[in-house]
Amino acid sequence: xxxxxxxxxxxxxxxxxxxxxxxxxxxxxxxxxxxxxxxxxxxxxxxxxxxxxxxxxxxxxxxxxxxxxxxxxxxxxxxxxxxxxxxxxxxxxxxxxxxxxxxxxxxxxxxxxxxxxxxxxxxxxxxxxxxxxxxxxxxxxxxxxxxxxxxxxxxxxxxxxxxxxxxxxxxxxxxxxxxxxxxxxxxxxxxxxxxxxxxxxxxxxx
Amino acid sequence: xxxxxxxxxxxxxxxxxxxxxxxxxxxxxxxxxxxxxxxxxxxxxxxxxxxxxxxxxxxxxxxxxxxxxxxxxxxxxxxxxxxxxxxxxxxxxxxxxxxxxxxxxxxxxxxxxxxxxxxxxxxxxxxxxxxxxxxxxxxxxxxxxxxxxxxxxxxxxxxxxxxxxxxxxxxxxxxxxxxxxxxxxxxxxxxxxxxxxxxxxxxxxx
Numbered sequence: 001x002x003x004x005x006x007x008x009x010x011x012x013x014x015x016x017x018x019x020x021x022x023x024x025x026x027x028x029x030x031x032x033x034x035x036x037x038x039x040x041x042x043x044x045x046x047x048x049x050x051x052x053x054x055x056x057x058x059x060x061x062x063x064x065x066x067x068x069x070x071x072x073x074x075x076x077x078x079x080x081x082x083x084x085x086x087x088x089x090x091x092x093x094x095x096x097x098x099x100x101x102x103x104x105x106x107x108x109x110x111x112x113x114x115x116x117x118x119x120x121x122x123x124x125x126x127x128x129x130x131x132x133x134x135x136x137x138x139x140x141x142x143x144x145x146x147x148x149x150x151x152x153x154x155x156x157x158x159x160x161x162x163x164x165x166x167x168x169x170x171x172x173x174x175x176x177x178x179x180x181x182x183x184x185x186x187x188x189x190x191x192x193x194x195x196x197x198x199x200x201x202x203x204x205x206x
Numbered sequence: 207x208x209x210x211x212x213x214x215x216x217x218x219x220x221x222x223x224x225x226x227x228x229x230x231x232x233x234x235x236x237x238x239x240x241x242x243x244x245x246x247x248x249x250x251x252x253x254x255x256x257x258x259x260x261x262x263x264x265x266x267x268x269x270x271x272x273x274x275x276x277x278x279x280x281x282x283x284x285x286x287x288x289x290x291x292x293x294x295x296x297x298x299x300x301x302x303x304x305x306x307x308x309x310x311x312x313x314x315x316x317x318x319x320x321x322x323x324x325x326x327x328x329x330x331x332x333x334x335x336x337x338x339x340x341x342x343x344x345x346x347x348x349x350x351x352x353x354x355x356x357x358x359x360x361x362x363x364x365x366x367x368x369x370x371x372x373x374x375x376x377x378x379x380x381x382x383x384x385x386x387x388x389x390x391x392x393x394x395x396x397x398x399x400x401x402x403x404x405x406x407x408x409x410x411x412x
Contacts, residue, residue: 026318026321026322028322029322105321108314108318108321109318109321111318111379111380112233112314112315112317112318113318114380115232115311115314115315115379116232116234116235121380124380124381125380125381125382125383128377128380128381128384129383129384132381132384155385156385159377159384159385159386159390160390160393162377162381162384163370163374163376163377163384163386163390164369164370165373166372166376166377166380167369167370167371167372167373167374167376168369170317170369170373171334171365171368171369171372173317173321174317174327174331174334174372175335175368177331177335178334178335178338178365178369179361179362179365180369183362184365184369187366187397190397191396
């Protein structure tokens with residue numbers, strides 16, 4: 001007899017298959033049958049967990065957003081917040097941007113679909129708010145461990161970071177020749193750090 | 207007999223109608239017939255200028271991108287570059303974000319469609335590159351008029367600005383409660399200015 005948690009795991013596997021399917025074929029191509037093929041299941045399996053594509057898309061947004069939140073949660077205790085935050089930004093912006101632009105391609109598809117689907121728009125908005133709150137909390141933790149300047153307004157800076165991250169993500173898809181390197185992480189975190197990073201605007205750092 | 211330029215003007219009017227139609231109904235809903243209705247024309251008029259929806263979408267991207275470039279071109283000669291740039295950023299990010307989120311909604315639809323349409327992707331990428339080049343030129347002009355710090359790497363800063371602008375645009379659509387105010391314009395231009403804007407990270411400016 002399958003353990004009860006198997007259902008949760010399988011449901012998440014279907015959501016992940018939907019993300020991969022969207023990355024490969026776009027949102028329109030990612031039909032329930034296509035997602036079933038992606039995971040090697042029958043369509044019935046997908047339909048057991050999701051009554052329609054709209055429900056499946058919401059689960060796919062949940063899956064993608066949770067993946068990103070987890071990056072932030074797996075911080076080694078010994079590491080200060082600024083070091084961890086730069087690593088996470090590096091992963092989200094540079095690694096996913098360069099080698100995994102599909103991550104951002106899928107988000108673009110979700111955002112576009114959300115302009116026409118209120119339930120999906122709500123899911124996207126909820127995750128955006130949670131992400132900003134998570135960034136706010138991280139900045140406040142950094143103020144407690146001394147790595148983030150006490151002068152920073154955590155809520156406002158988190159809003160800026162969230163927007164900048166999305167901007168870099170979009171850019172990696174729509175303008176792949178745009179020079180986005182680690183100097184961009186320096187730019188968006190320079191005023192956050194309690195260390196003085198001087199000369200960030202200068203040619204020497206770019 | 208109509209003047210030859212009438213064709214250029216009408217073609218642009220059809221492209222503009224497509225943008226309005228996408229803003230209202232989304233990309234799928236914006237059929238050639240819908241766009242014709244938007245402008246009060248017969249479908250034949252739209253088909254005279256555009257053989258298919260793909261061609262129309264490219265013209266719509268051109269129309270939207272040109273609108274933004276024009277903002278940058280209409281700079282009063284007496285105004286220094288930093289003052290002009292802040293005004294333009296204010297228009298693109300804050301005014302269009304708050305009161306005209308449809309502008310950014312339409313861009314999101316174009317970006318999503320471009321992930322599946324090579325010709326549209328090329329049009330989007332071309333405009334993104336031109337926009338970065340325009341921003342680079344503006345920054346260099348600012349270095350000549352003394353309002354932009356000579357230490358700034360114009361190419362790298364333009365890339366950062368272009369990405370940040372898109373990020374704020376997306377955020378105004380997908381996360382409308384995100385606090386984006388004029389402090390965000392200060393944040394992204396602070397290191398550009400030859401004036402010292404101190405305390406930008408502090409709560410007092412947010």
